[in-house]
Amino acid sequence: MKYSLASLFAGLLFGFGLIVSGMANPEKVLGFLDLAGLWDPSLAFVMGGAILVGLVAFTFAKKRTLSFLGFNMKLPGNTHIDKRLVIGSLMFGIGWGIAGFCPGPGLVALGAGEIKAVVFVGSMVAGMMIYEMIERSRASSTN
Amino acid sequence: MIDIAWSQFTPGTALAGGVLIGLAAASFLLLNGRIAGISGILGGLLTPTKFDIIWRVAFLAGIIGAPALWMLVGELPPIEINAGYPALIIAGLLVGIGTRYGSGCTSGHGVCGLSRLSLRSLAATLLFMGAGFATVFIARHLIGA
Numbered sequence: 170m171k172y173s174l175a176s177l178f179a180g181l182l183f184g185f186g187l188i189v190s191g192m193a194n195p196e197k198v199l200g201f202l203d204l205a206g207l208w209d210p211s212l213a214f215v216m217g218g219a220i221l222v223g224l225v226a227f228t229f230a231k232k233r234t235l236s237f238l239g240f241n242m243k244l245p246g247n248t249h250i251d252k253r254l255v256i257g258s259l260m261f262g263i264g265w266g267i268a269g270f271c272p273g274p275g276l277v278a279l280g281a282g283e284i285k286a287v288v289f290v291g292s293m294v295a296g297m298m299i300y301e302m303i304e305r306s307r308a309s310s311t312n
Numbered sequence: 313m314i315d316i317a318w319s320q321f322t323p324g325t326a327l328a329g330g331v332l333i334g335l336a337a338a339s340f341l342l343l344n345g346r347i348a349g350i351s352g353i354l355g356g357l358l359t360p361t362k363f364d365i366i367w368r369v370a371f372l373a374g375i376i377g378a379p380a381l382w383m384l385v386g387e388l389p390p391i392e393i394n395a396g397y398p399a400l401i402i403a404g405l406l407v408g409i410g411t412r413y414g415s416g417c418t419s420g421h422g423v424c425g426l427s428r429l430s431l432r433s434l435a436a437t438l439l440f441m442g443a444g445f446a447t448v449f450i451a452r453h454l455i456g457a
Contacts, residue, residue, distance in 0.1 A: 173370040175343040180374020181381065182336035183348065183419075188382055188389060190329020191322055196392035200320055202441075202448040207317035211326040216422060218330020219337065223427025226338030231428070236345035243346050244428070247415070250435045257414020258421070258436040262443025264406025266451065268395040271418040272350040272411060273375060275404075278391050280376035285393040285400055292401045296408020297355045 171238050184277050190215040193277040195269025202266055337424050340371075349420025350375070351411035414440075 187193045192215055200209030233242055265271050270278070270289050278286035340348040344367070357368050379388055395403065411417040414436055416425065421440070425433020 172344055173367040175339065176367040176371040177374045179336045179340035179343070179348055180371035181378050182339065182374075183333055183350075184375040184378020185382065186329045186332030186334075186336055187375075188329070188378060189332055190326050191389055192329065193379075194389065194391050196394060197320070199448055200317060202444045203452055204314060204445055205449055205453050206315075207320070208314050209317045209320040211320070211322050214323050214326035215330035215333065216426075218327040219334035219423045220330075220427050222331055222334025223337050223423055224429075226334070226341050227424075227428040230341050230345075236341075236343055238343050240345045245347065245415075245430070248430070248432050250432050254414050254432060254436055255439060257410045257412070258439035259414075259443045260406050260410030261414055261417060262410070262440035263447045264403040264408075264410060265418075265440060266444040266447025267399050267406070268393070268403035270393075270400075270403060271407065272354060273417075273419055275407075276350070276354075276372065276375045277379055278393065281379040281388055281391055283391055283393060285395070285397070286391075288397055289393075289400045289404045289407075292404025293408040294354070294358075296405040296410075297351075297358055297412050298408075299405070300355070300409045300412040301358050 172240065175238060183273065184280070186219070187273055187277045190218075193274045193281070195274065195278075197269075198265075198271075198274065199269040202269070333419075333423060334427075337419070337427070341424075347420055347424045349416050349424060351407075351417040352415070352420055355408075355412045410440075 191197045191211060197209060198212060200207070201212035230242060236242060268289060272293065275286055275290045275293060279290045337348040340346055353368050353371050356364060360368070382388055416433065416436060421433040421436040426437060
């Protein structure tokens with residue numbers, strides 16, 4: 170219960186941050202990704218502001234084994250830069266550049282009732298399902 | 313070299329929104345001990361465990377519900393989606409598969425990963441940003457020119 174309430178709170182705050190920053194607007198994101206056109210550096214300031222707060226939080230969190238609510242800290246342990254990371258990130262970046270949507274802003278625009286965001290998020294979830302299917306068939310073929 | 317779009321550049325709200333996003337990631341980390349990676353939270357719903365479902369749905373409900381709550385107080389900033397439906401479908405599929413295969417997106421690798429000084433996340437962020445820059449260059453200046 171506490172865990173889910175904290176999740177709801179964090180999700181809401183994240184959504185507000187995306188709205189305030191202007192990043193829920195794909196055209197603004199594409200303005201950042203368009204280096205050769207008229208460049209809008211706003212996205213770099215969003216990342217900067219978020220990382221500034223994040224640096225403090227993670228420095229603090231790394232010293233703890235339990236969260237404030239008493240749950241185990243689950244920080245990623247994988248430090249390996251492998252083929253999956255490279256190919257996956259490149260695919261994501263191409264998709265991001267095509268429409269100007271990454272997952273968070275897609276969900277905010279969906280919540281704002283944008284039909285095009287419904288199509289984007291639907292396709293994104295379909296993509297995640299395709300990933301799961303590929304993983305499952307790979308796992309069963311190696312077993 | 314680079315022409316800045318001064319009329320579109322919004323450093324103040326960008327920084328303020330960024331701080332809010334940082335606070336969201338920080339509260340999720342310090343309260344629940346987890347990385348606020350949106351693609352991972354959403355993708356994990358496809359292979360759910362009993363304990364998992366509720367908090368994942370709660371987080372996503374927060375993000376999706378944010379604009380509705382916002383509209384109780386004020387007007388939403390514009391959301392301009394110029395991509396056509398075929399482009400949105402291709403983009404969605406690539407973002408869905410890519411973020412799961414690469415274990416993260418702008419939030420998990422970009423915000424949280426860089427905040428915890430992870431080289432793996434730095435590599436991911438440079439790669440997806442580079443791919444984003446290249447894609448927009450091709451779409452707007454080579455094909456669209």
